[in-house]
Amino acid sequence: MIKRRNLLGAMVAAAVGSQAVPFQALAAAGKAQPRSIPWRNWSGSQQCLPTARSAPANVAELQELIASASGTVRAVGAGHSFSPLVPTDGTIVSLSRLSGLIDHDPKTLQATLWAGSRLGDIGQPLETAGQALINMPDIDEQTLAGCLSTATHGTGIGIGCMSTFIEGLQLVDARGELVDCDASNNPELFQAAKVSLGTLGVISQVRLQNVAPYRLRRETVWREFEEIMEIANDMADTHRNFEFFYIPYSGMGFTDTHDLTDEPIGSTEKIDSNDSVEDLKMARDWLEGSPKLRELILSSTVKMLSDEVTVESSWKNYANERNVRFNEMEYHLPREHGLQAMREVREVLEANHPEVFFPIEVRFVKGDDIWLSPFYQRDTCSIAVHRYFEDDFKPYFKSIEPIFRKYNGRPHWGKLNTLTRDDFRKLYPRWNDFAEVRNTMDPKGRFLNPYLAGLF
Numbered sequence: 001m002i003k004r005r006n007l008l009g010a011m012v013a014a015a016v017g018s019q020a021v022p023f024q025a026l027a028a029a030g031k032a033q034p035r036s037i038p039w040r041n042w043s044g045s046q047q048c049l050p051t052a053r054s055a056p057a058n059v060a061e062l063q064e065l066i067a068s069a070s071g072t073v074r075a076v077g078a079g080h081s082f083s084p085l086v087p088t089d090g091t092i093v094s095l096s097r098l099s100g101l102i103d104h105d106p107k108t109l110q111a112t113l114w115a116g117s118r119l120g121d122i123g124q125p126l127e128t129a130g131q132a133l134i135n136m137p138d139i140d141e142q143t144l145a146g147c148l149s150t151a152t153h154g155t156g157i158g159i160g161c162m163s164t165f166i167e168g169l170q171l172v173d174a175r176g177e178l179v180d181c182d183a184s185n186n187p188e189l190f191q192a193a194k195v196s197l198g199t200l201g202v203i204s205q206v207r208l209q210n211v212a213p214y215r216l217r218r219e220t221v222w223r224e225f226e227e228i229m230e231i232a233n234d235m236a237d238t239h240r241n242f243e244f245f246y247i248p249y250s251g252m253g254f255t256d257t258h259d260l261t262d263e264p265i266g267s268t269e270k271i272d273s274n275d276s277v278e279d280l281k282m283a284r285d286w287l288e289g290s291p292k293l294r295e296l297i298l299s300s301t302v303k304m305l306s307d308e309v310t311v312e313s314s315w316k317n318y319a320n321e322r323n324v325r326f327n328e329m330e331y332h333l334p335r336e337h338g339l340q341a342m343r344e345v346r347e348v349l350e351a352n353h354p355e356v357f358f359p360i361e362v363r364f365v366k367g368d369d370i371w372l373s374p375f376y377q378r379d380t381c382s383i384a385v386h387r388y389f390e391d392d393f394k395p396y397f398k399s400i401e402p403i404f405r406k407y408n409g410r411p412h413w414g415k416l417n418t419l420t421r422d423d424f425r426k427l428y429p430r431w432n433d434f435a436e437v438r439n440t441m442d443p444k445g446r447f448l449n450p451y452l453a454g455l456f
């Protein structure tokens with residue numbers, strides 16, 4: 001196995017000569033916190049100075065908080081959204097103390113969980129209960145409520161976003177009242193609440209449809225860009241989970257598949273993906289002015305890397321650690337336009353943005369029928385572009401967004417975009433239905449910060 005970091009460093013040299021304030025800290029105190037505690041998201045691009053931050057210890061405290069708070073109330077999960085969903089000068093409420101498995105049914109394989117549970121904390125309890133999440137995103141730091149509220153997704157053209165796993169929800173509404181909903185009880189609210197950006201109320205519990213525990217074989221294979229373009233559609237149809245990454249200015253990328261297996265647990269030697277991103281940054285820093293040389297060095301380095309295989313329990317085999325912070329824009333495009341859009345993204349990037357080094361991520365997600373889901377009534381190909389958190393993301397994202405919009409893409413609710421209310425109304429056939437339910441649930445707009453007030 002080649003030590004990629006040393007190799008790349010040597011080749012480049014020869015050629016040219018960070019976080020949100022953790023709520024756990026506040027949870028100990030339990031009560032609303034004084035004005036002096038600012039909030040910021042994971043990447044640091046969203047910040048605010050709320051009047052109060054609170055982490056209720058139980059549902060009664062949550063109800064009391066919402067009923068008595070003056071001004072706007074915004075729920076926060078793990079602060080891993082890039083879009084301005086959370087910032088407020090009112091109250092920020094975290095469900096970090098309402099976490100864990102509440103109940104499960106071995107017959108239906110459904111489980112009720114506290115909405116503040118982090119994905120990474122529920123895999124083991126679910127496995128012990130004989131269940132597992134159907135799919136997961138590429139990290140497991142987020143909370144359940146945060147994921148469901150923004151239609152967070154993994155990859156797999158036969159699998160919907162996480163909100164499609166919801167069988168029932170419990171919310172605390174704008175008056176502090178508990179409301180339950182599912183397909184037969186409050187069905188309109190249920191349909192709206194599955195993806196609702198924290199604008200209908202604070203979700204306290206969720207009931208999820210799970211599956212029996214399963215083991216996945218993950219395989220990562222390095223390939224040339226053109227090969228990936230040729231095989232991507234077939235691979236998406238053949239594998240349970242398929243995605244690919246393209247490394248800017250390299251002509252190279254890798255495919256990543258997950259398939260069900262009975263093979264024994266084990267792994268080949270793995271590359272540290274955070275080291276890899278640091279390597280790409282180094283290549284950018286040293287070779288920004290020489291794209292040809294950059295491509296030569298990156299492609300020759302990548303071609304010497306070994307493929308990887310990991311067999312593990314599903315919940316340990318989806319997530320990566322993302323320690324190098326970034327800002328992100330991701331759009332969900334009709335599947336049939338995804339690969340053409342990817343080609344255009346690469347062209348625009350490599351013609352104009354030598355400052356960019358983060359890989360582009362491409363995933364596939366099954367369509368659904370949830371009113372505010374970006375996957376509403378269409379199978380999608382999702383393309384995500386990233387910029388290092390210290391760099392200005394605007395020029396790059398401004399170049400790429402028109403490509404996504406040309407193909408009628410819908411942005412990920414938790415990621416950066418420049419769309420307005422009129423744009424969203426055109427993209428979402430059930431927008432008005434959602435807005436109607438929203439007005440009924442929250443007639444005074446208590447759950448709207450300035451960004452969301454602009455949308456609804």
Ligand SMILES: Cc1cc2nc3c(=O)[nH]c(=O)nc-3n(C[C@H](O)[C@H](O)[C@H](O)COP(=O)(O)OP(=O)(O)OC[C@H]3O[C@@H](n4cnc5c(N)ncnc54)[C@H](O)[C@@H]3O)c2cc1C
Nearest residue numbers: 077078079080081137138143146149152153197198203414
């Ligand atoms: C490193 C990284 C990797 C990521 N990978 C993926 C990925 O693979 N796939 C993907 O789709 N997305 C991904 N995302 C985006 C992320 O999954 C979403 O933005 C998600 O919403 C973040 O969850 P959170 O718990 O941090 O919620 P937050 O960002 O804190 O909040 C998101 C929304 O949920 C609402 N909310 C939170 N809790 C509640 C509640 N109890 N009741 C009502 N509303 C609530 C908030 O008000 C807000 O509107 C990634 C983000 C990062 C930073």
